[in-house]
Amino acid sequence: MKSRIVAIVAALALTVPVLAGTGSPAPQFSLASREGKDVSLTQYQGQVVMINFWASWCGPCRQEMPLLESIYKKYNKLGFTLLGVNVEPDSKAAIDWLKETPVSFPILFDKDSKVSKLYDVAGMPSTVIIDRSGKVRVLHRGYKPGDENEYMDSIRTLVKE
Amino acid sequence: MRESPQGRGAAARLMRAAAAALLFAALAGCATPQPWVKPYEREHFADPIMSANRDPVSSTYLEHVFESREGARGATGSVGGGCGCN
Amino acid sequence: MQLSAEAHSARPDSGVRLSSFKRTLLTLCVCTAPVIGGVLPEDRADVMWHYYNGGDITVEGPSVLIRKKVGDSLSFTVNYYEDMISSASIDVKLSASPYHEKRTQWSGGVDYLHGKTMYSAGAITSKEPDYKANTIYFSLAQDMFGDLTTVSLGYRRGWDQIYRDIKVNGDIINDPTFHERADHRGYSLGISQILTRNTILNFNYELLTDQGYLANPYRKIRYLSPGQGEGYTLADQVYPDTRTSNAASLTLKHYLPWRAAITGQYRFFRDTWGIVANTFEVDYVQPWHNWTFDANVRYYRQNAADFYSDLFPRADYQNFMARDRELAAFQTYTVGVGAAYQFHVPGAPWVSRSTFNLHLEHFLASYSDFRNALLAPEYGAGNEPLYKLNANVMTLFVSIWY
Numbered sequence: 001m002k003s004r005i006v007a008i009v010a011a012l013a014l015t016v017p018v019l020a021g022t023g024s025p026a027p028q029f030s031l032a033s034r035e036g037k038d039v040s041l042t043q044y045q046g047q048v049v050m051i052n053f054w055a056s057w058c059g060p061c062r063q064e065m066p067l068l069e070s071i072y073k074k075y076n077k078l079g080f081t082l083l084g085v086n087v088e089p090d091s092k093a094a095i096d097w098l099k100e101t102p103v104s105f106p107i108l109f110d111k112d113s114k115v116s117k118l119y120d121v122a123g124m125p126s127t128v129i130i131d132r133s134g135k136v137r138v139l140h141r142g143y144k145p146g147d148e149n150e151y152m153d154s155i156r157t158l159v160k161e
Numbered sequence: 162m163r164e165s166p167q168g169r170g171a172a173a174r175l176m177r178a179a180a181a182a183l184l185f186a187a188l189a190g191c192a193t194p195q196p197w198v199k200p201y202e203r204e205h206f207a208d209p210i211m212s213a214n215r216d217p218v219s220s221t222y223l224e225h226v227f228e229s230r231e232g233a234r235g236a237t238g239s240v241g242g243g244c245g246c247n
Numbered sequence: 248m249q250l251s252a253e254a255h256s257a258r259p260d261s262g263v264r265l266s267s268f269k270r271t272l273l274t275l276c277v278c279t280a281p282v283i284g285g286v287l288p289e290d291r292a293d294v295m296w297h298y299y300n301g302g303d304i305t306v307e308g309p310s311v312l313i314r315k316k317v318g319d320s321l322s323f324t325v326n327y328y329e330d331m332i333s334s335a336s337i338d339v340k341l342s343a344s345p346y347h348e349k350r351t352q353w354s355g356g357v358d359y360l361h362g363k364t365m366y367s368a369g370a371i372t373s374k375e376p377d378y379k380a381n382t383i384y385f386s387l388a389q390d391m392f393g394d395l396t397t398v399s400l401g402y403r404r405g406w407d408q409i410y411r412d413i414k415v416n417g418d419i420i421n422d423p424t425f426h427e428r429a430d431h432r433g434y435s436l437g438i439s440q441i442l443t444r445n446t447i448l449n450f451n452y453e454l455l456t457d458q459g460y461l462a463n464p465y466r467k468i469r470y471l472s473p474g475q476g477e478g479y480t481l482a483d484q485v486y487p488d489t490r491t492s493n494a495a496s497l498t499l500k501h502y503l504p505w506r507a508a509i510t511g512q513y514r515f516f517r518d519t520w521g522i523v524a525n526t527f528e529v530d531y532v533q534p535w536h537n538w539t540f541d542a543n544v545r546y547y548r549q550n551a552a553d554f555y556s557d558l559f560p561r562a563d564y565q566n567f568m569a570r571d572r573e574l575a576a577f578q579t580y581t582v583g584v585g586a587a588y589q590f591h592v593p594g595a596p597w598v599s600r601s602t603f604n605l606h607l608e609h610f611l612a613s614y615s616d617f618r619n620a621l622l623a624p625e626y627g628a629g630n631e632p633l634y635k636l637n638a639n640v641m642t643l644f645v646s647i648w649y
Contacts, residue, residue, distance in 0.1 A: 057207035059286055060246045087201035116201045122393075124200045124246045142247035145319055172454050172491070176400075176434045196393025202444050205502040210532045210539065213439075213449070213500075218293040218312045218326070219606055219642040226299060226640055227581075230612060232549050232573050233516035233524035235433070235453035236494035242439060242447045245394040246286055 022139055026130040027118040031085065031108035034095075039083070039108055046132055048080045048158045050151065053116060053126040055087050056097040060143040061125040065103055067148040071155070072105040078159045079132070085110050087121070127151065131158050200245050207244035214238075287322040287360050290315050293646045301610065301638020306332045308349075310644075320360050324369070328352040350375035356384075363390040377410040377421060377464075382431070395441040405431035411464040427460030445502040452495045462486035468570040469620065470559040471628060478628030479558060479620070484569050487554070492518035496526075508532045521553035522574065537589045539602075545581040557618050558629045572634065575617040583608035583640075592647070600648040605641070612636040 030040035054061035123141035308329035356369025386401035411425040496514035552574035554567035585606035
């Protein structure tokens with residue numbers, strides 16, 4: 001037990017800067033996308049960015065996706081983008097599922113969980129909303145029907161900034 | 162009479178004490194260690210083959226077959242696991 | 248012609264006389280859906296035909312389950328189950344009247360999810376011509392420590408009414424002079440702990456207490472009486488009117504890298520009747536394309552209850568006396584295999600998954616101190632060969648998820 005605590009403290013001390021909470025700058029990252037080429041967060045500087053961590057094996061994640069698609073379509077022209085970060089080490093199940101339930105926003109593959117760790121993902125799904133200046137403004141864990149309204153309220157406020 | 166009333170009362174008291182201890186531990190959750198299996202690492206537990214009770218109707222019936230022919234009973238259920246979502 | 252101890256009743260020993268309490272414990276496995284961290288159980292419907300054949304008894308029947316979410320926080324489950332018992336045991340063969348009986352059981356439960364806590368409650372009612380049982384249960388399950396741990400507590404309460412069938416003018420009716428009751432209480436604790444990405448450990452403890460009439464109204468004990476009949480005389484059983492038992496089990500489930508799952512379970516049981524039992528079981532599940540195969544082996548061993556004997560030395564030998572083979576010293580060996588095929592339902596897009604399943608088990612019970620009393624004329628009372636029970640069990644079912 002004691003060695004477990006020592007190991008955890010040591011690991012925390014050695015980690016790269018992780019998400020400290022709302023108001024802090026969003027950690028930068030670059031991941032492979034569906035099209036093959038890498039996508040990085042810096043490309044969206046100046047826009048409101050919503051990052052949704054999801055997996056094909058997670059029921060609430062699958063339930064949420066069509067609603068995220070309609071949010072993306074609605075606010076995309078106002079300087080908003082949605083990045084769907086898939087957390088599975090093997091992308092095959094996710095790609096198969098997207099064939100059945102296609103979405104038009106970018107899907108990125110975090111196969112070795114480096115971005116999940118950066119953003120301290122503590123629940124599935126997890127949603128992060130970043131404002132135009134690159135600061136994290138919303139951290140939302142899980143999905144229950146009705147949460148999409150909260151997302152839209154936050155996005156409406158942030159795109160006006 | 163082989164049964165002692167004190168035996169049953171003591172067992173119930175033990176159960177209540179265990180329940181209280183566990184609830185207290187849950188409330189004191191802030192001071193607990195970080196989960197070493199992250200929520201995004203639980204894909205295997207979401208797989209139906211890892212489910213505690215894959216076919217409830219069939220497994221309940223098979224347990225019934227054993228319990229009606231054997232003297233022992235109880236403690237065969239399972240909880241927990243799963244995708245850990247929400 | 249004198250019949251064996253087993254046959255000395257208006258109703259042969261069906262071997263499925265199961266206290267309602269045990270039945271409700273099992274039904275709970277159906278109604279209290281497994282807690283899956285933070286999500287309600289999946290909607291599903293199962294239709295099953297179950298079949299048991301062993302010891303000249305056949306028990307078969309349907310079991311139907313329907314589970315449906317209502318809103319975001321509630322899930323309802325309903326189950327209908329039937330046992331149709333037909334016996335061809337020796338007494339029936341002699342009296343040339345086939346024996347049939349039906350037991351029907353309805354159960355319903357609700358699960359309510361609030362944050363990381365699942366609350367469950369339900370009721371079960373079982374009815375057969377000579378036994379009526381009602382049970383209610385409550386439980387709660389809590390996820391903690393980053394959802395790696397789930398703790399659950401449960402309580403159940405049962406009330407039984409026990410009757411006895413007798414034959415009057417060729418009809419089988421309830422004996423008006425016989426009406427007994429039995430009460431049951433159960434407390435359970437479950438702790439499940441995710442150990443690694445691939446392994447989960449489950450601890451389960453259950454305390455059960457029974458009070459009232461706990462015997463079987465049709466069975467008798469026998470005591471040695473040289474020179475009379477086959478060398479033994481039948482007499483009434485005398486059971487204690489309370490029983491308390493403790494059972495604890497550990498289950499380890501592990502995901503294998505080629506996509507398979509292996510499960511090992513050990514259970515320890517002890518009660519106030521002097522029974523100590525150990526159960527070991529190993530299960531293996533292997534998916535392959537649209538199929539899922541599984542195999543299991545199980546070993547069970549118990550010693551006899553304090554007041555059990557196959558043949559008592561004389562009449563009124565001790566305060567409590569029983570000859571129920573479930574209370575004897577014996578071992579059971581079970582081997583099972585199963586196959587499930589996932590199929591597509593054309594024209595029903597609301598069905599997300601559907602499987603067709605068959606499971607077969609072979610069960611062998613080998614008794615150390617229960618003898619086949621039918622053979623007393625040949626071997627002498629107390630020297631008959633030890634009894635062995637061989638049985639085949641089948642479940643055939645269709646499951647759909649929607």
